[in-house]
């Protein structure tokens with residue numbers, strides 16, 4: 001906890017970028033934006049290359065069979081089988097963003113391949129069949145693989161498509177174990193090209209297969225993250241990705257929706273002011289959350305009737321008996337001597353959330369009805385309206401954004417009373433204590449849980465820092481990939497809650 005105000009290193013003009021989002025796309029507004037920085041893209045690239053290497057290693061290439069003509073010997077039937085990629089090394093790779101998507105290039109890669117060979121022939125000189133068999137190793141050096149992937153948002157999800165693909169093997173060397181020397185030369189002449197194209201085809205197929213898998217993974221990402229049994233966060237992607245020099249930005253709707261009814265808030269208006277220049281982070285991700293996100297949450301919980309509480313226990317219980325009030329509100333005591341009291345506090349409208357340059361604040365409008373338990377009857381005797389302001393700081397815990405608030409100020413007004421008029425100043429200090437010891441802890445219990453940030457399952461936020469600015473919060477963080485399951489791309493996915 002605490003203000004995270006460490007100065008962040010320079011990289012991109014995050015705020016400027018986020019501001020141009022809604023403007024350039026001219027589509028729907030997204031209230032949460034996610035920018036993947038250069039460092040984040042590198043991280044994704046390494047993850048994808050590891051995945052590709054893993055799926056290519058131990059891959060078996062199809063059997064190659066053909067007859068070759070060898071001088072003096074004649075036609076020799078050769079079969080290459082058990083052609084297996086045993087090792088791939090990718091020493092250098094790059095990822096770049098372009099106009100339509102991203103371009104990933106792996107270069108200087110090497111591939112080790114093992115295989116078994118066998119040949120047989122018969123000539124008029126030696127009419128019986130001669131055959132031999134052995135194994136071979138193949139070493140591919142200087143392999144370059146490049147893929148350009150287009151990205152667009154379709155029906156709220158990210159759609160990938162391979163725009164261009166290239167695979168080039170610079171050098172291929174073959175080492176036969178066993179076999180006659182005539183065979184060796186004939187073999188290299190006849191099969192080098194075929195092995196080369198077989199490797200190229202295998203890699204091309206795997207990469208397009210991998211892209212399709214990744215695409216369906218992205219298509220299947222949920223459009224909503226359940227927050228609790230009341231609300232969900234709408235993480236539907238809106239507008240096309242913003243492709244910058246060395247980053248990609250995504251926008252999600254980002255508003256809270258009621259779990260059971262599709263309430264869609266159109267009324268929140270944001271201040272997409274592009275005048276704030278901000279040098280972005282060296283962290284992998286920058287997630288910006290607009291004030292509207294918090295206001296939508298506030299509205300959902302208000303509508304669900306959760307912002308409502310009857311207080312019948314306070315730290316000093318004597319306050320909830322009319323005897324305690326005999327001098328301050330004499331009529332109360334006269335009408336209901338020594339009766340227990342209950343306070344029914346309910347919010348009269350959704351709290352209004354506001355983000356300032358250093359914290360997040362809320363203005364809370366509530367009515368407190370004072371009830372007296374008189375015999376078997378509960379009688380409402382007065383109603384006080386309370387306008388309180390609270391503020392707090394947020395923190396990231398796991399993949400959740402949580403917070404804690406403190407009471408700043410409040411004002412009281414007597415709405416009605418049937419125990420006579422009484423001055424609000426008389427109950428000021430009791431009310432302060434009540435708000436601080438009963439209402440705020442209750443509120444903080446909910447705020448502590450927070451809500452999930454839109455992070456894909458398997459990734460965990462690391463070292464997050466929060467920056468406040470006018471009407472927006474930025475979360476800068478790195479992520480760690482925690483899903484060790486090899487086949488994670490096949491699993492049904494859920495955003496991590």
Ligand SMILES: *[C@@H]1O[C@H](CO)[C@@H](O)[C@H](O)[C@H]1NC(C)=O
Nearest residue numbers: 081082083084114115116135
């Ligand atoms: C295929 O090659 C591997 C390694 O070179 C070897 O262990 C395996 O026995 C071979 N499989 C067959 C069916 O020959």
Ligand SMILES: *[C@@H]1O[C@H](CO)[C@@H](O)[C@H](O)[C@H]1NC(C)=O
Nearest residue numbers: 091092093106107108109142
């Ligand atoms: C590829 O490797 C060679 C030598 O191993 C090196 O000189 C060259 O700079 C490398 N190229 C890239 C793009 O890494």
Ligand SMILES: *[C@@H]1O[C@H](CO)[C@@H](O)[C@H](O)[C@H]1NC(C)=O
Nearest residue numbers: 086087111112113137138139
């Ligand atoms: C791959 O082949 C190269 C060249 O033959 C060799 O130096 C290297 O040790 C092999 N690597 C593996 C993992 O087999």
Ligand SMILES: *[C@@H]1O[C@H](CO)[C@@H](O)[C@H](O)[C@H]1NC(C)=O
Nearest residue numbers: 234236238253257262263264
């Ligand atoms: C979620 O956001 C999308 C895109 O803005 C919108 O079309 C959809 O109606 C929203 N869903 C709900 C339940 O509000």
Ligand SMILES: *[C@@H]1O[C@H](CO)[C@@H](O)[C@H](O)[C@H]1NC(C)=O
Nearest residue numbers: 310344345346367369371378
């Ligand atoms: C508390 O007050 C609200 C509104 O003033 C009312 O609807 C509700 O019934 C009251 N609850 C109790 C338990 O008195």
